[in-house]
Amino acid sequence: MDPLYYLYGITASQSEEFPLATDGLAAVYEKVSANEFGQDAIHTHLKNMDWVNEKVIKHQRKLQEVGEKTAVVPLKFGSVFKSERSILDLLATRGKEFKSLLAKFNGKQEWGLKLFYDASRLNEWIELNAATLKGLDRQISGATSGEAFLLKKRKGDQLKKLTKELLNEQRKRVFEFVSELSDDVQLNKETDPSLSGQQGHNFLNVALLVSKEQADELAVYQNQTLSTLTQMGVSLNVSGPWPPYSFVNNG
Amino acid sequence: MDNTEALKEYDPEESKFLLSDVLDRVLHKGVTITGDLKLGIADVDLIYCGLRVLLTSIDKLEEETQPQKPEE
Numbered sequence: 001m002d003p004l005y006y007l008y009g010i011t012a013s014q015s016e017e018f019p020l021a022t023d024g025l026a027a028v029y030e031k032v033s034a035n036e037f038g039q040d041a042i043h044t045h046l047k048n049m050d051w052v053n054e055k056v057i058k059h060q061r062k063l064q065e066v067g068e069k070t071a072v073v074p075l076k077f078g079s080v081f082k083s084e085r086s087i088l089d090l091l092a093t094r095g096k097e098f099k100s101l102l103a104k105f106n107g108k109q110e111w112g113l114k115l116f117y118d119a120s121r122l123n124e125w126i127e128l129n130a131a132t133l134k135g136l137d138r139q140i141s142g143a144t145s146g147e148a149f150l151l152k153k154r155k156g157d158q159l160k161k162l163t164k165e166l167l168n169e170q171r172k173r174v175f176e177f178v179s180e181l182s183d184d185v186q187l188n189k190e191t192d193p194s195l196s197g198q199q200g201h202n203f204l205n206v207a208l209l210v211s212k213e214q215a216d217e218l219a220v221y222q223n224q225t226l227s228t229l230t231q232m233g234v235s236l237n238v239s240g241p242w243p244p245y246s247f248v249n250n251g
Numbered sequence: 252m253d254n255t256e257a258l259k260e261y262d263p264e265e266s267k268f269l270l271s272d273v274l275d276r277v278l279h280k281g282v283t284i285t286g287d288l289k290l291g292i293a294d295v296d297l298i299y300c301g302l303r304v305l306l307t308s309i310d311k312l313e314e315e316t317q318p319q320k321p322e323e
Contacts, residue, residue: 009281060273060277074282076277077281239268239269242268245277
């Protein structure tokens with residue numbers, strides 16, 4: 001079987017490391033076997049989680065390695081070509097878009113930021129700090145059983161309302177900070193609660209395009225907000241630097 | 252036996268990212284290529300479908316292996 005060509009990303013053609021190049025753009029690619037990435041083979045392999053994990057991690061590592069040295073436009077997993085010629089054709093036909101992205105990514109990194117909350121710890125914090133809830137508690141303790149039932153229901157509703165308000169306030173505060181800080185922000189869907197596992201419920205999920213200095217400011221912000229957020233049962237997680245996967249659509 | 256051989260090099264980079272974050276980016280983000288490819292757009296979409304199925308099965312696996320927290 002003829003080999004295939006797996007394209008990881010595109011970079012500017014300044015280096016001898018990436019000889020497949022045209023008009024200022026170079027391909028970060030690798031020859032792969034049709035037994036691995038051929039049309040029939042890949043559909044079989046995709047059912048194998050170990051295979052997917054291994055290849056996805058390889059894709060990430062390659063782009064990470066190149067990205068540490070120079071700006072790179074990351075491609076989606078499984079961009080496989082029949083020939084080196086067709087990669088060159090791609091560089092030519094979409095050259096303008098790739099160059100504009102490379103200019104945007106020059107000296108920049110992607111960072112991920114997520115906010116999580118622990119429902120029971122957040123509830124405890126609100127119960128301890130909300131005056132309205134304490135007032136209701138006092139009324140409940142002096143009430144008849146019928147009144148207490150209604151007051152408890154009111155307290156439950158109030159707790160829900162305060163929880164929602166607090167989460168939205170924290171979310172807005174962090175989002176405004178990162179929007180101010182970053183060159184570009186991509187708002188992503190919150191992760192599935194079952195995937196975030198022990199971290200709690202994800203209630204903000206953003207990707208940021210920042211310089212090295214801005215990334216340092218992000219780390220400072222994370223440290224400064226740590227104790228306040230922890231008290232409420234909220235955690236702020238950052239990950240990076242990533243190749244700029246999330247910013248390829250608006251070059 | 253040389254013990255330094257057995258002790259594999261520790262690489263902090265290895266565990267820098269959560270696998271779910273890597274999968275999310277590498278499979279869902281990045282430039283989408285269409286055109287003269289062995290894998291056309293339909294196949295690229297199929298990769299996503301494949302991943303959705305895979306992620307769903309991971310969820311199930313985690314649910315089964317983790318002790319359930321009682322509901323409040």
